[in-house]
């Protein structure tokens with residue numbers, strides 16, 4: 577037996593994202609449930625979110641985001657070796673999203689599989705993809721976080737309908753340009769299966785998402801910052817090296833709490849903190865790559881910046897890593 | 903173990919840190935929600951810090967029952 581040639585480092589070659597056109601404002605939700613704009617903004621930080629129409633499937637969103645990332649990387653899809661789709665909202669357990677998405681982006685026939693780590697999914701997928709590249713299992717991998725959460729939300733439940741939304745975000749991962757370049761740092765990841773009930777799709781006939789809001793808030797504001805710090809340490813850096821913090825966009829209050837904790841541990845005051853949730857809502861596995869894409873388009877993140885990504889959510893699952901912005 | 907006066911002053915510091923409210927405002931009879939304008943998520947952050955500081959577990963369901971600063975001080979005193 578023999579093993580494939582290995583590569584020292586992996587890096588992100590390009591990113592992209594897609595959101596549905598249809599905007600749902602807080603005022604729109606006020607017409608449906610007993611809520612108000614001020615409450616939503618102050619508790620979760622969301623002003624508006626995007627919801628896909630019935631004709632747009634989750635794989636459709638994933639394909640669009642994947643194509644955008646390939647274009648950004650100026651990478652020929654025929655050269656891809658694998659497609660990984662992080663998702664927790666496919667309409668049915670089979671087929672998976674990744675195989676159809678591979679075909680859809682022009683990489684028919686490559687290795688393709690889904691990763692379900694909910695809101696931590698993109699960081700899980702990116703960690704696996706980078707290790708595949710380093711091990712020589714694949715040279716180029718398209719990683720996509722894609723969600724159509726709107727299918728799983730009870731639009732009469734004000735504790736969840738104000739939060740979640742639809743989107744997809746993607747990255748092309750490939751070998752580093754030089755032997756000593758590290759574009760994707762080691763992943764810090766884990767799970768808390770004793771808290772499986774905290775966020776779940778109910779197994780009853782309603783099949784809708786339910787969460788223990790305060791318990792999740794407590795967990796996210798205490799357990800996630802240490803994961804982010806662990807990722808920084810594994811990368812051989814210090815918190816002061818981080819230019820941009822991109823936590824999963826669960827709730828702006830959680831994002832701010834994580835940033836505050838990192839600053840108490842030495843992260844810079846001028847560290848840029850993602851706040852994409854304000855106009856995008858919580859899009860689970862799509863939120864991190866989409867926030868990065870939007871921030872780069874707005875000039876808030878530049879090529880070469882040190883980015884700290886950290887995803888967390890149902891499972892409970894969490895994962896983070898340091899990456900260099902392409 | 904902290905006495906009630908120490909718990910009150912420690913709690914006031916936490917409230918100031920989390921919600922930006924002057925420690926002098928944090929007195930026993932004040933209601934967190936109605937007088938100090940602290941919402942349920944800030945209460946969670948206050949509870950987490952109070953747990954660290956006083957070694958008292960404050961579960962979410964109990965937290966909702968702590969309406970006033972005095973309620974919180976008494977709860978912590980009993981459970982530390």
Ligand SMILES: CC(C)(COP(=O)(O)OP(=O)(O)OC[C@H]1O[C@@H](n2cnc3c(N)ncnc32)[C@H](O)[C@@H]1OP(=O)(O)O)[C@@H](O)C(=O)NCCC(=O)NCCS
Nearest residue numbers: 611612615619695734789790792793826827888889942943
């Ligand atoms: C969901 C969440 C916003 C709810 O906030 P909360 O403060 O825990 O809400 P509660 O259910 O305790 O309700 C607090 C008050 O607001 C009210 N309220 C709840 N939802 C409301 C809404 N959508 N609009 C207006 N008022 C609302 C409640 O009735 C309650 O009022 P009361 O105290 O007078 O009875 C919050 O818990 C949260 O965001 N948690 C984290 C969830 C998360 O990030 N999940 C994704 C993880 S990947």
